[in-house]
Amino acid sequence: MTAFIKVHNPANGEFIQEVPISTQDEIKKAIIKGHGSFKSWSKVNAHERSRLLREWAQKIQEQKEDIAVLMTKENGKPLCESLGEVDYATSYIDWYAEEAKRIYGRTIPASTESKRIIVSRVPVGLVAAITPWNFPAAMMTRKAAPALAAGCTFIVKPAEETPLTSIKLIELAHEVGFPMDVIQYVNGDGKSVGELFTSSPYVRKITFTGSTPVGKSLIKNSSDTIKHVTMELGGHAPLIVAEDADIDLAVQQTIATKFRNAGQTCVCANRLIVHESIVETYSSKLIHAVSQLKVGNGLEKTTDIGPIINEKGFNKIVSQIKNAVDQGAEVMIGNHFDASSEDGYFFVYPTVLKNVNSSMTIMQEETFGPVAPIISFNKLEEAIEIANSTPYGLAAYFFTNDYRTGTYLTEHLDFGIIGWNDGAPSGAHVPFGGMKESGLGREGGPEGIESYLETKYLSIGNL
Template sequence: MKQEMKIGHFIGGEWISAAGGSSIAVENPANCDVIAEVPAGGKADAEKALDAASAASRAWARTPAVERAAYLQKVAVLLRERLDSFATTIMAEQGKPLSQARGEVLGAAQQLEYHAQWARRIEGDAIASDNVGEHILILRVPYGVVVGLIPWNYPLSVTARKVAPALVAGNTIVVKPHEVTPLSAMRLAALFEEVGLPRGVLNVVTGIGTEVGEALVGSIKTNLITLTGSVRAGREVMRRAADHISQVSLELGGKAPFIVCEDADLDLAAERAVFARFRNCGQVCTSNERTYVHQSVFQPFTDKFLDRVRSLRVGDPQSDPDVGPKVSRPELEKVEAMVARAVEQGARVLAGGGRMTGAPFDRGHWFQPTVLTDLDPSMDIVRQEVFGPVASLLPFSDFDDALRQANDSDYGLSAYLFTRDYRNVMRAINELEFGEVYVNRVGPEAVNAYHTGYRLSGIGGDDGRYGFETYMRKKTIYLSAN
């Protein structure tokens, strides 16, 4: 059975237009064709969604967790059955190549399946009391109304990553997808509607962040805000959440170092470094943003790395290339400006360096897979998150130097190390100041682990037991016989 696209805010179980009647065009980044018009919501739409979530909250929290989880399991089945259809939606709105889009759909299904398993694992504690005839209980209970703010780089899987634990924990949720990629979240909501999720438990409101997002975050009805997005957005969320002391969980990107030691398998390291840099056109928070290579193997590694970069296939996402387009014109221009600035500061371009030209790249948002070297640690390209298909190669003299350069960042999400030396592994575990450390492998991260970052990469996290606990708060009960 093919699911037809439903366009609109999904509020209280109904598909509705924006209160003001205006809309936002959704564009295919591969060719700039407009593929849909979605509501440009405002404060009134945000308040209506929060009202719907609030009205449904008490009954949903009283619903047994296994019943809540059953809706997730049913939606996961439908996602797997409609894998290609959902992958086509992701390709159309985000530009992700076919196999990567299919991977995202399967990742969303896995999020739903995994979090459904927590239904029988919501546990508390019994504490011995100092008083006769008394027991102390610590319960884990839902927050109430959750607001989920979704990025454009993984519009379906991140929506599932937030919706699944929120619902199993007993919360209701209002999702605000990014205005560039709202269709995946709408389609996911339509699946929940199809399996009979009670009205108001899941709501989706589209619009720009400064309108809808600000209204959702700043409302006294919002109990928990979970954001995956930029540092700028994270700061704004924290400011607005402070008005009502709302709980926040923020995943704000990264500047991952990728350390290649002199004893590493250079073929493996080069292949994995390219994958970790250019997957999803470099638009991944865990991307290899800084490749540090021991000076004794810098040139042979660079040669292997360049061979792989030059063999990357760039093209129409439907042809399943290695690299698709940037998601939007502003994002393309941002990466272009960062490369130009790097060259101005002294960087040398080894591959790429600018926009793709000629047919079929005359339309769309295309940037060449790019490799830079002759970099100084103070350069903007080394300090700031690129979030695009641009690799930076830097040498290091010894492992102390590698650790120092890797840790010299305002971000602290992911780090990579390729080595055969157990001593280097143990030092990296203890000394790399990042929420995730990958040794002789790259991502994606595991659904049952914990995705968290330090410094500007955010607070809180997703996935696994610790991510699930984000969606519950504790309540202490004193039971006395007197």
């Protein structure tokens, strides 16, 4: 009997659709098909791959509104954010449509007159991806586009909470002419599908966006067959507001980075580290801005903050707030919830905490929710120590108008992505990825296609 994943709207628990769970045999067959089609797809010329990618992006844009509504229904984020994500997703396809034509090799001067040396770049093979629920369109295309551009075949397991968006995008890829076996999807729980991906000798690369513990498991399991891996893992982003910062700009950008997708992003600001001379002014302005945010169903045009994706995520957020308050943190706004396990919806109203210290759970673990803890500092070295005090190093932000302060912070913050007076540094044209336990490799930019390519060296003698 076929088992199904039932997809519900996290804003109201409404049933949307069910999708069949792929059996182990079906997943193994999909892997074999992807491996088999690699031989022909890798020989398709770069200009043809580029054309198909451009047509895929165009097809997605033609159905942008419908895709955004589908995304909001299964994910909960405000519709305006879903519309923005469709654009973000297609920007990766557009970018790598161009990069497909820029996979260059080189010739190297030989040590003798009778030799010629040629270096070429070739696709790694079948790529298996596991993508998260918080950006169901962009996290898939950020992996699929460079893989297909490089000449790899691609198979993805989307998140169980949000499979519908990825399925729709892949169906559109088939409509524009991508062969069925070149880009595929399977459905199931991450652990079992991940084990099939990592154990298969036909899968030559694993790319994953998600938690650090799961990423470590995938890396370990991939070692038996020496697979290529790209891991975009957990974050715990600090946001530093220096003494000379433009406070209004800092507040505006804090709202943008902290409360996007209800704080359910890997790069959102989780720790607000503010100079003691301006902390009261900054806090007051932040509270005012937060008070204007409307919580509700993402399909309502006025909604700024949608629901938490599920009960597990909701309980984690509530636990972190309680832990902080029990240890002396003061709630400046928020700490209000509207949730029902029975009806299947979980809302956390945007919350700001002050009098926070580094021993609190919220300062040590990623929150993934609309909660902003504020801690003050006196000297810049103290802010850097707080910022770098976790195992994570994905994104960091700071606000200053002094080039010396900015340069110092840039050089001493151990993070792969840094925003200077900028709370939204992501883009298809730039390398996205973290340091320390926040990941391996980069996605986006010219760097994003590198991990889908092998280097082949040819030495021609006896000329």
